[in-house]
Amino acid sequence: MATPHISAEPGDFADTVLMPGDPLRAKVIADNYLDDVREVTNTRNMLGYTGRYGDTPVSVMGSGMGIPSMSIYAFELYTQYEVEKIIRVGTCGGISPAVKVRDIIVAMGASTDSSVNRTRLDGDDFAAIADYGLLEATVNAARAAGATPRVGNVFSSELFYNPRANFFDTLKAHGILAVEMEAAGLYGVAAETGKRAVSVLTVSDHVVTGASTSADERQNSFQEMMQVALEAAAHTN
Numbered sequence: 001m002a003t004p005h006i007s008a009e010p011g012d013f014a015d016t017v018l019m020p021g022d023p024l025r026a027k028v029i030a031d032n033y034l035d036d037v038r039e040v041t042n043t044r045n046m047l048g049y050t051g052r053y054g055d056t057p058v059s060v061m062g063s064g065m066g067i068p069s070m071s072i073y074a075f076e077l078y079t080q081y082e083v084e085k086i087i088r089v090g091t092c093g094g095i096s097p098a099v100k101v102r103d104i105i106v107a108m109g110a111s112t113d114s115s116v117n118r119t120r121l122d123g124d125d126f127a128a129i130a131d132y133g134l135l136e137a138t139v140n141a142a143r144a145a146g147a148t149p150r151v152g153n154v155f156s157s158e159l160f161y162n163p164r165a166n167f168f169d170t171l172k173a174h175g176i177l178a179v180e181m182e183a184a185g186l187y188g189v190a191a192e193t194g195k196r197a198v199s200v201l202t203v204s205d206h207v208v209t210g211a212s213t214s215a216d217e218r219q220n221s222f223q224e225m226m227q228v229a230l231e232a233a234a235h236t237n
């Protein structure tokens, strides 16, 4: 039975779904990392695939950009397709001076200017946090791959082009590692539905220093992040 936004049948998704923002990235992941792959949804071109990573069934599907889009897909995957774990695999802009382009960031928490989680809590603040088991598996997988993951708080911004004066300075002063646009929404949906989530991000550019990655570097760091996310999927109960 399809949902308004996903055309898959019950049982088409694996227990764990990797979600990049870009649906074409989902296709790249499916084509390059999964065996026995089949497309399970393509409504609105938001492509989704299910296959195997080694012995582990894994799905991958685009989330689109921003908390509203991620929230729709995550909610339907958790509540209609028995998905238990979502691993967001995305890009982010570095904020902290401790963070460099190509670094892997694991979002332990996600602050936001979005009101979605306050809506859930009738106006109260909500600490949007990753599932600890997924976080630990992701950090372990990154270390095993020889990377030094940065683990901490990111900011999920409603606006990519944010007009607030001193916006990045304020985030930096509060220890925010990086800015992106979905993690706080994903963590809110996971909490609401009693499911699990983590966000692993590669730093594509540094919004404070102005450093950026070449297309090749972006591709390499994305591949490293994918391996980390897939290993975490394979090693989380």
Ligand SMILES: O=P(O)(O)O[C@H]1O[C@H](CO)[C@@H](O)[C@H]1O
Binding pocket: 020, 021, 022, 064, 065, 066, 089, 090, 091, 092, 160, 180, 181, 182
């Ligand atoms: O690379 P993805 O996963 O799309 O993530 C980042 O890139 C998009 C903005 O360019 C936003 O979705 C942001 O969160």
Ligand SMILES: O=c1cc[nH]c(=O)[nH]1
Binding pocket: 091, 092, 093, 094, 160, 179, 180, 181, 204, 205, 207
């Ligand atoms: O949301 C994002 C993603 C990458 N870089 C940014 O500056 N913002």
